[in-house]
Amino acid sequence: MFDKPILQIKNLSKQYGKGCLHCQNDGAQLERNFCPVCKTVYACKDISFDLHRGEILGIVGESGSGKSTLMKSLYFDEEVTSGEGYLIDYHEGKENIFSQSGQQLRWIRNTLLGMVYQNPMLGLKMDFSSISNIAEKQIAAGNRNVDNMVSRSYELLDKVNIPVDRSKEPPKNFSGGMQQRVQIAKALSSNPPILLLDEVTTGLDLSVQAAVLDLIKTIQREMQISMIVVSHDLAVIRMLADRTVVMLNGQIIEEGLTDQILEDPNHPYTQQLVYSLL
Numbered sequence: 001m002f003d004k005p006i007l008q009i010k011n012l013s014k015q016y017g018k019g020c021l022h023c024q025n026d027g028a029q030l031e032r033n034f035c036p037v038c039k040t041v042y043a044c045k046d047i048s049f050d051l052h053r054g055e056i057l058g059i060v061g062e063s064g065s066g067k068s069t070l071m072k073s074l075y076f077d078e079e080v081t082s083g084e085g086y087l088i089d090y091h092e093g094k095e096n097i098f099s100q101s102g103q104q105l106r107w108i109r110n111t112l113l114g115m116v117y118q119n120p121m122l123g124l125k126m127d128f129s130s131i132s133n134i135a136e137k138q139i140a141a142g143n144r145n146v147d148n149m150v151s152r153s154y155e156l157l158d159k160v161n162i163p164v165d166r167s168k169e170p171p172k173n174f175s176g177g178m179q180q181r182v183q184i185a186k187a188l189s190s191n192p193p194i195l196l197l198d199e200v201t202t203g204l205d206l207s208v209q210a211a212v213l214d215l216i217k218t219i220q221r222e223m224q225i226s227m228i229v230v231s232h233d234l235a236v237i238r239m240l241a242d243r244t245v246v247m248l249n250g251q252i253i254e255e256g257l258t259d260q261i262l263e264d265p266n267h268p269y270t271q272q273l274v275y276s277l278l
């Protein structure tokens, strides 16, 4: 079903702090992801996974397990401590994206990636019109044709079920669910092959959450875009993801087809997550 991965991540690590003789040793005793001696936080440790074209990969884990740090690293909001990443659409997957110049990183981010944050204030300018928020990403991706940008923005607003006659309104006028829809429209506006979604339904009412999840599924089906979906909620992952990675204390503890993980979880932490769904 799948060909060569569209994204490969190899041994990505992100630590906050320099580390010390105690925690740099293999098998060092950490308090979860934290060194009690030098206070370094190992937010992501040796993370490796592949993302295939057209699939949704779920990343699930409790608060503090490193999910957001991983997403921020993939979107270059955070600089990785070490590790490699290869995008098939960037130099045919032969260049490590994490060692590119700032200019190249901006290009990758603007054209090959879209990001939807849990907090819409991180993804949108709340005082600007929704249409200019969407156009901003198109401009960053090199688009200069105003008519094209306007028609693409209308098309996307329609796709995410925001009435086009509200396009001039700023996101601050909108409900939480609508703000997430504008973020999704913006993230899609440069037609990126990969969409990153970080806890996009957390904090929304259940019915609004269901509508946003439905929208994500529809977009994935219609646009065949690859997605990485992060959530602490296995129910969200169960609804969206083809394959799932389970994180704990900055590390991957289990991965596989979502159905398989739900039916036969191996790690005690995953078992606990699955049983909590029942």
Ligand SMILES: Nc1ncnc2c1ncn2[C@@H]1O[C@H](COP(=O)(O)OP(=O)(O)OP(=O)(O)O)[C@@H](O)[C@H]1O
Pocket (backbone or CB within 6 Å): 016, 033, 041, 042, 043, 061, 062, 063, 064, 065, 066, 067, 068, 069, 070, 232
């Ligand atoms: N700027 C920072 N400086 C120091 N530690 C940080 C920083 N950002 C994150 N951390 C730590 O990294 C670890 C992973 O945090 P992260 O936010 O990635 O977890 P998470 O799984 O996304 O949880 P949540 O959903 O609650 O944000 C946590 O221990 C957190 O305290």
